[in-house]
Amino acid sequence: MKKILFVASEGVPFIKTGGLADVVGSLPKYLSKDEFDVRVILPKYLCMRDDLKNRLNYVAHFYMDLGWRTQYVGILETVYDGVQFYFIDNEYYFSGFKPYGNIFEDIEKFAFFSKAALSALPVIGFQPDIVHCHDWQTGLIPVFLKDKFHDGPFFANMKSIMTIHNLKFQGVWDVKTVKNITGLPDYYFTPDKLEAYGDANYLKGGLVYADVLTTVSPTYAEEIKTPFYGENLNGLLMARSHDLRGIVNGIDYDEYNPDTDTMIEKTYNARTFRKEKIKNKIALQKELGLRQNDKMFMIGIVSRLTDQKGFDLIAYMMEEMCQQDWQIVVLGTGEERYENMFRHFAWKYPDKVSAQIYYSEAMSHKIYAASDAFLMPSLFEPCGLSQLMSLRYGTLPIVRETGGLKDTVQPYNEYEGTGTGFSFCNYNAHEMYNTIRYAHSVYVDKKREWNKMIDRAMAADFSWKASADKYAEMYNWLA
Secondary structure (H helix, E strand, C coil), rough: CEEEEEEEEEEEECCCCCCHHHHHHHHHHHHCCCCCCEEEEEEEECCCCCCCCCCEEEEEEEEEEEEEEEEEEEEEEEEEEEEEEEEEEEEHHHCCCCCCCCCHHHHHHHHHHHHHHHHHHHHCCCCCCCEEEHHHHHCEEEEEEEHHCCCCCCCCCCCCEEEECCCCCCCCCHHHHHHHCCCCHHHHCCCEEEEEEEECHHHHHHHHHHHEEEECCCCHHCCCCCCCCCCCCHHHHHHCCHHHEEEEHHHHHHCCCCCCCCCCCCCCCCCCCHHHHHHHHHHHHHCCCCCCCCCEEEEEEECCCCCCCCHHHHHHHHHHCCCCCCCEECCEEEEEHHHHHHHHHHHCCCCCEEEECCHHHHHHHHHHHHEEEEEEEECCCCCCCCCCCCCCCCCCCEEEEHHHHHCCCCCCEEECCCCCCCEECCCCCHHHHHHHHHHHHHHHHHHHHHHHHHHHHHHHEHHHHHHHHHHHHHHHHHH
């Protein structure tokens, strides 16, 4: 039985700001219980829901050195969905209204969390073979394992994996402060270790010292070795490319299942979608005050409204798109200019555009079920989960060929009758617009081909089961 410890700054259902939480909360459930004992350590944030905090049981507490400070470390635990979760408690660090705050506070907070997570292991009596670290918040763990913790027999043989969920976020602060916080000797703050461009970089530390590096799709693993996507770490990732692999994230096929989904108007499956899926469209048109017409080509967008997600392309073509016989339904929040842009078009074309500038799980399910196509023209996308959900609901994705979008959406080929969606290559607004027009022409003129594409989309398997097999293979190889 191999013992695996996940350490991360968030995990469903306890705390979530993005796709990282889905991986940390879902993947352990799908790894074979006979082969692996997988446990998870998270911070105990004060902003967690009360019903979840009330599930936690006190295990122990101790005091720990962090640089020149001595800090309280509380350990709590609960079992959720058959997975053992531990929580590191310290109200000084984890009492904010949201999990992340100012970077200068987070730098100290996650240095504390990384060291506390390791220090707690002998207390809870769990000696993992592999510590699986996620994103920059846990980047110091592989460093600590090679430094402070390496001497005793308890930690000597522990291996570490560093997973990059989004390379853009690296945990960067000045060397002097980080030295002061972590108590790490000068030896670590050189350009071949934690130092990068004059500052200390947590993620870089993890990437230098972890035994294996992973990221969340094979294409992204290739892209981040190039200057455009590499966020100034492409040289290091190139040097460690033989230790780097990409494994696509999955989604929870029980939660996202059009056949059993209680949040949508009318359930359907791969056999019944031809009759039933359309009822979701009519219901959503009615609910959002759009023109009710089941022949209208409905494009769904569920996203953070940021540059990374390609909204500058959409903004550039939005007026043009509104001249077509299309309906556009947007759900999400983000940069003010994009929020206001969608509000403006919803005011100008109330029968064609709906701007839902908030986030709601139920509304997202309705949009996945109701739309004909799902638009995701990202500048970069480490994995992306929305396109996996839209495939599951038989809503064909229109994506830019980058990262996980390229790995999960097979572009339609009218000559071979293959594909599960539509894609374009260059980050170009007209190329995106022409791809949407092409998708619309297939929808209108080749309905049988469109429906066959839905058959293939709904048959594609991006469940956690598929990803878990690849992670299991890696754990076995490393352990």
